[in-house]
Amino acid sequence: xxxxxxxxxxxxxxxxxxFLSGIISSLELARFNRTTHNLxxxxxxxxxxxxxxxxAVQEQNTALLLSITDTSRTTVYDSLIAKGNRDxxxxxxxxxxxxxxxxxxxxxxxxxxxxxxIVSQVTDSTDIxxxxxxYKTSYYNLTHxxxxxxxxxxxxxxxxxxxxxxxxxxxxxxGIIALGAGILLLMVFYFMLNNYFIGPVLQITKSLKGYVNxxxxxxxxxxxxxxxxxxxxxxxxxxxxxxxxxx
Numbered sequence: 001x002x003x004x005x006x007x008x009x010x011x012x013x014x015x016x017x018x019f020l021s022g023i024i025s026s027l028e029l030a031r032f033n034r035t036t037h038n039l040x041x042x043x044x045x046x047x048x049x050x051x052x053x054x055x056a057v058q059e060q061n062t063a064l065l066l067s068i069t070d071t072s073r074t075t076v077y078d079s080l081i082a083k084g085n086r087d088x089x090x091x092x093x094x095x096x097x098x099x100x101x102x103x104x105x106x107x108x109x110x111x112x113x114x115x116x117x118i119v120s121q122v123t124d125s126t127d128i129x130x131x132x133x134x135y136k137t138s139y140y141n142l143t144h145x146x147x148x149x150x151x152x153x154x155x156x157x158x159x160x161x162x163x164x165x166x167x168x169x170x171x172x173x174x175g176i177i178a179l180g181a182g183i184l185l186l187m188v189f190y191f192m193l194n195n196y197f198i199g200p201v202l203q204i205t206k207s208l209k210g211y212v213n214x215x216x217x218x219x220x221x222x223x224x225x226x227x228x229x230x231x232x233x234x235x236x237x238x239x240x241x242x243x244x245x246x247x
Contacts, residue, residue: 039160050150052091060084111142
């Protein structure tokens with residue numbers, strides 16, 4: 001193979017390697033960005049839904065407490081309780097649609113059903129003792145279930161963060177491996193150029209200089225059969241012809 005072909009092949013190989021590593025790194029970074037966006041969006045959405053459920057239950061709790069302590073017993077509290085119940089149902093359905101694992105909402109559903117059964121017992125004669133002895137437990141169970149759900153979301157976020165770290169490491173490793181392979185290939189390419197091109201040319205130049213200046217024998221050994229060897233043979237032929245012409 002000629003020296004031009006070797007040089008061309010070397011540069012083509014390096015170019016292909018860098019091109020492929022660039023494509024792989026770009027794909028990994030794009031996938032990493034999509035994963036990051038999806039994880040953060042899903043986590044933020046779940047936290048917002050949990051907050052909506054908790055706010056709805058707290059509104060119901062406040063309206064129920066006011067309806068018991070207010071002697072006027074106006075119907076405005078009943079509408080507030082009903083509104084809180086609708087807001088909670090809306091948030092819960094949104095959570096069922098958003099989450100990939102609806103089983104995480106089982107405890108909230110169970111606590112909510114029990115809570116609604118307790119709230120349905122409210123009458124005009126309901127007093128604060130019922131609120132403390134009966135209602136308070138159901139309210140605590142429901143809010144506790146929602147808070148536990150929020151803790152699970154936070155734990156999943158931590159797990160997602162670890163996953164993002166692994167993805168970032170994997171994406172960076174592609175570039176590091178490509179860089180290492182490129183450096184190794186450049187070293188091999190330099191070795192080939194030095195041994196099959198630069199070294200022989202320097203040997204030919206040195207031997208030719210010795211012949212011209214001191215009439216030393218032109219003796220160069222080139223271990224290739226490319227243009228460098230052809231150049232050496234032409235120079236050797238010229239030197240031989242020059243010697244014959246002087247004789």
